Amino acid sequence: MPSAPTMIDPVWAWQPFSPTANEPWDRTLVAHLFRRAAFGATPSQLEAAVAEAPEAVVDRLLQTAEESSSFRDESDALAATLLSTGEPRQLAAWWAYVMLNTPHPLLERMTLFWHGHFAVSAAKVTDAALLLEQNRTFRRAALGEFRPLVHTVARDPAMLLYLDSATNRKARPNENFARELMELFCLGEGHYSEKDVQELARCFTGWEIKQGKFRFNRFQHDGGEKTLLGRSGVFPDGEAIDWILDQPQAAVFIVGKLYREFVCDEPAPDPQLLQPLADEFRKNDMQIAPVVRRVLTSRLFYSAHSRARKVRSPVDAAIGLLRTFEGTANTHRLAADLQQNGQGLFFPPNVKGWEGGRAWINSATILGRANMAARLVGDEKMRFGGGTLGEYFARHGAVAPDQVVDLAATLLLASPLPAKRRDGLIDVSRNSKDPARRAADVLRALATLPEFQLC
Amino acid sequence: MTSSRRRFLKQLASGSAVMSLGARVPAFLTMAAAAEVTPQSDAILVVVQLTGGNDGLNTVIPYRDDEYYKARPKLAMPAEDVARINDQFGFHPAARGLADLLQAGKLAVVQGVGYPQPNRSHFESMDVWHTCRRKGGPRTTGWLGRFLDDMSPTPGRDAPAIHVGSEKQPLALAADAVRVPSLASPEEFRLESNDRQLGNLIDEVGFHEAPHADALLEYLTSSTTSAFSASKRITEALGSDDSPVKYPETELAARLKTIAQLIDAGLSTRIYYVELDGFDTHSQQAAAHAALLRQYAGAMSAFMEDVAHRGHGDRVLTASFSEFGRRVAENASAGTDHGAAAPVFLCGAHVRPGLTGEHPSLVDLDDGDLKHHTDFRQVYATLLERWLQAASSPILGGRFEPVDVLSA
């Protein structure tokens, strides 16, 4: 992987971005923020946000405390109804519906982030109720505190079933969960020894899942002294988790993942670059929202180091395309398309979650994404802002072919559209006289461009 | 390769075949040529999984063995009905296609394949075959998946392996880093809206004008160009399907035909995987097993003929296995129950045709089952080392001696 270390000054990087004449807070930057943090901006959101200060816009995206309870109630009721089918694929369609309609897209994005971080697949854990419960855990903690989240995950039935840790006996400690807790969830490879894995596994003996619920079986718990990461003790009640999270590396590891989520896929950041973020994370008691806020308001985030430096995930491609134009979708079909393109909701490939970046792309997924986009914008039964796609574009002042192309490109593309491609798209839009078909043709073509795969 | 060039090469190939008829090349020369064929870097492996436990004993039949007739009073094939391989063994008459392949020198049967302490659960035994790992340890990757990880395919290009089918993807293909797509039909591997402008849009701004400074965008541009070219080739392969080979109208045949088309479209994919389910014949086996063997053998012989006709005969090898064979003795319901050792079938231009290894004894049994003498990982080692050119030990988790079944 090409990762020529570019030296970025950590102090400069995390200073708040303040617009200047050369770097104005314009539609390009707002669209960048919304693509990364909110599955894209609608034309109206774009106009409104340009008129505000960057911090104000970010703060509003982070504002989930008084989450509109009506949408939450509706989505909970919907999930409860679907649960009675017992079918995880119904949940995937439900989540796609929520992502499409939520008034709090950043919260949903972060929920998806934790789903990829603490990955559990319905291919193995087939109980939809447990998966939904886990999904709710992620949503509750999505922008909250990391420490209690890890404690909850360590007792989460779906997770322990997935890692074969449903039974964990004193005589035969299961190292699976212990290993992943350090390698994938908290510290990263190389920051613990095999001995630490064995000792940590002893701490979790007697942690069981019985009939879909967590239970502590004191008869199977190893209450002896352990030595974990240089400290000796009995580590009762998940104290081991706190000790792991107290390691300086824990903060660096988590902010590193957030960096990759929000700033760029590559190159991998220098540890020094992450240190200010890790300090911020630590200072705020491992609260997630302050770090996300720091990233989304930083100079680095609005610089060339970040813009167009990520490959769109299938979810970003599909939900982004629809949310930008306030589109509806058959989310059963959409969930199946996401799966086909490598990001099945509730079906991550393994415990490591989705690798992301360049790994999203191969010739099958490139074609799959094009076909997915064609279905999303070509389904005449679906509505965009309540009307047809043609009406939607017209309402935002885009009627002529070049206007349609330019509006779509401004909202969707992270990198400039080369002139020849723009001409080509205008050509495509001339195929049809019907405004809805014309707009759909442009979006379909635009979504197949390499530029569209950047975010 | 453009289609016209491909067609030209085909004509050339058939032309040289005509010439060789006239010239009558001395036999030792052709043999030398065959011996020199070494595995190629574009060698393709097609794995056909016979799910449910194929009754190996009624597939490769020891028609001279009285024990066979004793063990199978209802299910035994009369000696006069089998398609003879030699004076001891013959194929089930429904597996006519296998006999044809053998005749053409394109089929090798590795007999008595299995593993120690065989497990008779479908799921467990299939997992063992897929992962080469016994129960207990983590089994997150399969043998083919580890091969894919090791070969570290160029990201962004054609998928290094494709599972053709709509069922759950086999664990054998699970890899750490490489994701294998599952396709129910070749249609999924091409643009649904077949619109030329879109192709032009991608072609027009190809490498030349892409901003080279941006590595990520360049990567996406080249991936998109190569995906569109793959889609175009597949569309062509589907549209101008000039192969005269007629496949039987069965599901397996349709899937193998898809694979032949994908290969012919010039995908750089190395591994294809298909399944045929239904071999769990606990009762009234005769008609069901015959139907399955007819489907399997018919599809295989059509497929091998087709890939040869399309000019890829030299680089395609198929390997067919089942998670286990069936018990020697039939049960009271005119069926057979889960067993152990069974034959593996390899088809291709570079196999040593015929039977390899002894047919397991029908008397010296392991709890009523045939004993294996060849570990399935030896077969895998053969495929990995001598066909795919990969180091087998790290993939299989140990050293396994390859079987001498490929003519290289």
Add this chain to the structure above:
Amino acid sequence: MMTSILLRPRLAVGCIFLVVCAAARSFGDERTPADLLPQTTMAFLEMPRPDEFLPVVEQHGLVKRLLALAPVRTAMQKNEYVAFRGVLALVEVQMELPWREVVRRGIGGGLAIAFDKETGGVVLIAKTTDGSTHAKFAEVLTNLVALDAQNKAKDNPVAASEYREQKVYSVEQIWVATVADWVVAANRRELHHQVVDRILDQSNGSLAEDSQFAEARKAANPSAVVWGYANLAAVRDAGIASQAFAERTENPLAEILLGGIVSTLRQTPYVTVDLVVRDDGIEISASAPHDRSWAGDLREHYFGPQGLGAAPPHLDVDDAILSIGAYRDVSSMWLRAGDLLDEQANEQLAKADSDLSTLFAGKDFGEDVLGAFGPTLRLALTRQTFAEGQPAPAIKLPAFALVADLKDSAESQPELRRTFQSLIGFFNIVGAMNGQPQLDLSTEKFEGIELVTASHVEDKEATDPEKLRINYNFSPSVAFADGRFVLASTKELAVALATAPASKGAAEDVSRVANSRAELRFDALRETLADNREHLIAQNMLEKGHSRAVADEEIGVLIDVTQWFDRLELQLDTTPRSMQASANLILRPADEYDQK
């Protein structure tokens, strides 16, 4: 603007047809459209008395309900419909008549559409009842179209010519002419000429004089408002839809349902269709000559040994949604499958046979298992009700049951019971591996009835006992009563069917029997939909991307529409010489519906 719609050729043809129809003058011609068509006509559909029928349609309860429906009202405000109204208004002004009257006079003497094999053309023939002075409007309208085209700098789509001194208008290969009482439109010029010739020449050799057609027409239901005829012999000869006439099918279910019908269609010379409209419903039926010797023994499983196999009466259960009864000897069909199904289906069947025999402890499925049952089958689908406060599944699926007679209950009863018990054991093992709730077997005997039921054990984990998972819809049961075998998805349904009096099929008239019958009851269907309203709304949201409010409204309309109907009856009757398939849709009485 308004006339631009006339530029759409199809619509233009329609309008011209309408106007010329009204313009044609009556000469007291006694002929019917069949007198004007060639004998090579392959298919013929006629509305003999539109002047009586059209007002019935307009006043029909179903039409009123349809027009009152919210989505229909919305559609009627759309641009296309408004434009259409505009054209109608234009016609009304020009004709000085309401458009309904225009239609009534224009086609009131009869309307027919026919497909001719010889020319491959379709012809539409209408007879007027009124010979007043509207002839000029044909020209007025064509002029209007021409003017509109001129304004838009386009070519006039309407061309005028003459044939035998009759004026012929043509638009895009469609020819329209008014000749005497008649208006003729056809998409083949030769066919158009032929019909016009017959009107003018009164020549012989028309379809009406064809003996087969005449025979078919004699048997037509006099109260039918629409009557159709297809010369199947000609259709088969022409090789049209040869797939539908294939001897062997790939689909076993299609063979069970339609095998006998298809075998008749392969042989019968013609088929006729009647449509009857009553105040309380609509009935459509298709009849064809039929001879049981045509199918030979091959379809004995379908028609019975004498060709008069009769369906048993419907099962008598409460809350039935769907009830099906048929004469079918499934065992002999299974054994004859080699001749009935194609190669691939037979291979699938061989595999299924092996799997099923495994399930049935090694017994041969076709011979031993299916062979235990008599040749009649009954099926019922009923709404499930759950008492308030009692455990209930969140999704309430209908219960279903299959009832068959046992040939020898002393022999097969213990076999079937054992098979059922081991099947439940098998479900429990597989279910346990997948985390499904377990089934508890119990056996009861009372009043000569033996009942074996499997109920799900109580779900102690459930947070809401009235929203249990979908498994709790099922308590699979079998019952044996009076030589009958009942297999039901719930214990309640099994008990209801086992204790119902055994109504023996009263074969009163052996010359005509109902071979198969089905009845769909809308009240129970509606209540089942209403029981699952929440789930239907959820699926509507996910599938259509709707908000809850919109989804709720759509499901509301769906449930509302089911209130219009009382039941739908389907029946297949056979006599030694004919076969008739009918569908009868019966509306709910208006007073009952309107009370809502």
